[in-house]
Amino acid sequence: MIILLLICCMSTLSGLVVHNLSALVRDNILLPCDLMSNNTAENMTVTWKLNNTDRQVHRYKGGRDMNDRQCPDYKGRTTLSKLDLNTGNASLKLANVTMADGVEYICSIQIGNGSEQVKALVKVEVKVPMLGPAVPVTVTATVGQDLHLPCHLSPNITAEGMAITWLLKRTGKRVLRYENDCYKGGLDAYRGRVALLKEEVRRGNATLRLTGVKLSDEAEYVCSIEDEHWHGNISVQLKVKGLEVRGPQQSVTALVREDILLPCYLVPNSSAESMVVTWKLNNTGRLVHLYKDGRDMNDQQYPDYRGRTTLSKVALHNGNASLKLANVQMSDHGDYTCLIQDGSWRHQLTMHVEVKGKQIDTAHAWRAGFGIMFVLALALATALALLLYHVRRRLKGRVYFLFMHYFMYRTEQYKMEY
Structure with missing residues (x-):
């Protein structure tokens, strides 16, 4: 498509028509040249060249283009329409305008063997977008x-x-x-x-x-x-x-030998899989857990935490960097920092972990002791009852034997007396 952006001025000097054009880089423009009559220019010689030079832009002669001497900068970018030439219009289409095209052009026409007549001077200003x-x-x-x-x-x-x-x-x-x-x-x-x-x-x-x-x-x-x-x-x-690192507002309490979860997560939810997550014990600076480049990197982890810390990759995908700490020890007591980094962005929070020893429930102990004592007492009573039962049976048999023996003795004595 030919785009003629602006004709600023068209004037006539001694029969020469002057055109001022403005075009954008990479546009297609039309350099005007008209014979001012309806005479066909098909059998004329039409020459376009740079003003004040011999550099040829386009030449038409003998009913065809003759661009063997055309300046290389214009090769393949110029066109004269034969249909327009039939009506005396020798305007030149210049395609894909460059900054170097911002110069003055001369359009001249030669009829037969006559002298060459300059018909138009076109001044082109090329503007960049x-x-x-x-x-x-x-x-x-x-x-x-x-x-x-x-x-x-x-x-x-x-x-x-x-x-x-x-x-x-x-x-x-x-x-x-x-x-x-x-x-x-x-x-x-x-x-x-x-x-x-x-x-x-x-x-x-x-x-x-x-x-x-x-x-x-x-x-x-x-x-x-x-x-x-x-x-x-x-x-x-x-x-x-929108991203913040959040966690508990209060201290996290844990009992010795139990497992706990130290909450730390991104708000709003955003995957932390490609981020760096660092857990440290504040008061000592000890490394508790490090997640980087999509994996755990705990070669510098403090020995007391080895094998006891876990970050869930599934949870990290949802922005949850909470740390699971297993088999809690009294030495785990302190302030922990959860730091999440992504490039130049970094945000952290600190939480306090309080560790308590397991206490004995005295009421429960008394109930358990009483139950044991009751069972022991019941067993002892049962054993004593059985023992007394057997003793009584044995004693009862002994008494009967003595009684019968005494009875028979007295009977014999009675018979002897009478």
């Missing part, structure tokens, strides 16, 4: 959200064929580069999370889509668009909000 938004922009997002960082050409011209680069302003490190319809690598932290909208690139829109926002994504970003003749850039600030 501006990058928008025109005012500084701050985009605010919460962790885990998907967002767009705006960047576009103004006015809207295609950005195809241009190189689009997004980078971090503070470090200059590349987040993404898009060139020749291909992505080129950037920082690993953004891999698989950034992209351009390809359909929008054709409309000059270089907005960056960033998915799964992390705390470490908070930074100032630079959008840069360039081709061989022009470049421009803008900055976009990204603010990531």
